[in-house]
Amino acid sequence: MRAAADGTAYATVDYAGRNDEVKANLEELGVELITPSDELVQATEEFRDAELETIIRINRETYGIEDAAERTQRFTDLVARWEELVAGIDATDTEAVAQLYWDEAFSKVEPGDIVPQ
Numbered sequence: 822m823r824a825a826a827d828g829t830a831y832a833t834v835d836y837a838g839r840n841d842e843v844k845a846n847l848e849e850l851g852v853e854l855i856t857p858s859d860e861l862v863q864a865t866e867e868f869r870d871a872e873l874e875t876i877i878r879i880n881r882e883t884y885g886i887e888d889a890a891e892r893t894q895r896f897t898d899l900v901a902r903w904e905e906l907v908a909g910i911d912a913t914d915t916e917a918v919a920q921l922y923w924d925e926a927f928s929k930v931e932p933g934d935i936v937p938q
Contacts, residue, residue: 826927830919838913873897 847854857865873893880889906925910917 822927822930822932823923826923827915827919829927830915830922834913834915834918 843850844854877889877893880886880892886892903925906921907918910921912918
């Protein structure tokens with residue numbers, strides 16, 4: 822499982838690094854990066870919030886998931902938690918990312934529990 826944490830961290834850092842390289846060379850690539858207006862950011866946040874309510878409704882009505890709101894809140898909370906965790910490390914450091922992945926996820930997985938019997 823440690824190798825899985827290391828490999829996932831390598832892929833994550835490499836992917837983000839390649840994005841950073843592209844962003845650093847936008848002019849050379851003939852691309853203009855446009856910062857969204859405050860109004861667009863607000864509209865996007867409002868859409869996201871409304872979409873979460875739609876997801877909850879569809880999961881209740883279509884799939885019979887009665888605790889859809891709780892599951893959605895759990896997911897939202899996990900995203901916020903991981904944003905905080907990542908903010909506390911150097912996300913360009915593969916070893917730091919791997920350690921975070923190990924501490925928070927992979928060390929808690931028992932391989933025998935995920936292999937089909």
